[in-house]
Amino acid sequence: MNPQGGQYLNKAAVFSSLGAARLSQLALGCSVVAMVSHSAGYSGGSYGVFCMAVWCACFGMTTVVFFLDATRLHACLPVSWDNLTVAFAALATLMYVTASVVYPVYFVRAECAYAGCEVRNFRIAVTVCSIAGSLAYGAEVILSRAKPGRVVGYMATVSGLLKVVQGFVACIIFGALANGTEYSRHVATIYCVVVYAVCFAMTTVVVILTVSGRTGCLKLPFDRFVVVYTLMAVLLYLSASVVWPVFCFDRKYGSPERPSTCPRGRCPWDSKVVVAVFSFVNLALYVADLVYSQRIRFVTQQPRV
Helix, strand or coil, X not given: CCCCHHHHCCHHHCCCHHHHHHHHHHHHHXXXXXXXXXXXXXXXXXXXXXXXXXXXXXXXXXXXHHHHHHHCHHHHCCCCHHHHHHHHHHHHHHHHHHHHHHHXXXXXXXXXXXXXXXXXXXXXXXXHHHHHHHHHHHHHHHHHCCCCCCCCCHHHCHHHHHHHHHHHHHHHHHXXXXXXCCHHHCHHHHHHHHHHHHHHHXXXXXXXXXXXXXXXXXXXXXXXXXXXHHHHHHHHHHHHHHHHHHHHHCCCCXXXXXXXXXXCCCCHHHHHHHHHXXXXXXXXXXXXXXXHHCCCCCCCCCCCC
């Protein structure tokens, strides 16, 4: 028996505020997956599959994070652990919030079905646990984020967290574009799609470089790279936020009003509105990111080997 063996386990992974948040995430995630599989159900279209995929993926990733943190094995990984965990927690918060809205909208009804109220009650319980899970992941983000006088990874700063939100909003835009927006009809709207794709790709690169601890591999300082890229994204999104509504809702190119014959849930006009709204949302996020990027001090982190 190794007398030093106890040091291999990290007690803070359990007996700390951060550990309590992750244990709550595991408990709530397990409860949601169990109830959906047992009785609540998720069949009935892509929305249910999406919600179940979110809950399973987050539960699986949280299990891995908790295990690696408790056993200290994360030190063997070529990643920046703090950046990885806070980025995942921020993304999980957004995914859980989305599932917590989508699932009750499509699966919870006020009246009971012919089989009784058991299924409805399970679905309500799933919604409540999903909302609580969102709070648990949000608590981890709050506990991990940057505070005055505390040295943390880039992803724990406001600018780093905004990168996660920007990527998530871009995914919403791509989802709307795939829902029959007819963007290929005009060169201008194709340009907008290219803008969304380029900005999303660059945001993904920034997150990957930070999480992998490879920011020092750039030929220019990481802080300058982030500021220059963010300024470029602001200008690109500003142009797309102007061009997209003009070529989708102006009478010369599109329709300013929703067609009466447009089917609910598969209406190109609705998807165009979603793209327009979230284009402005991401523009605001990039502007805020540019402002905060001027106020933080960057610490280049190398991966642990």
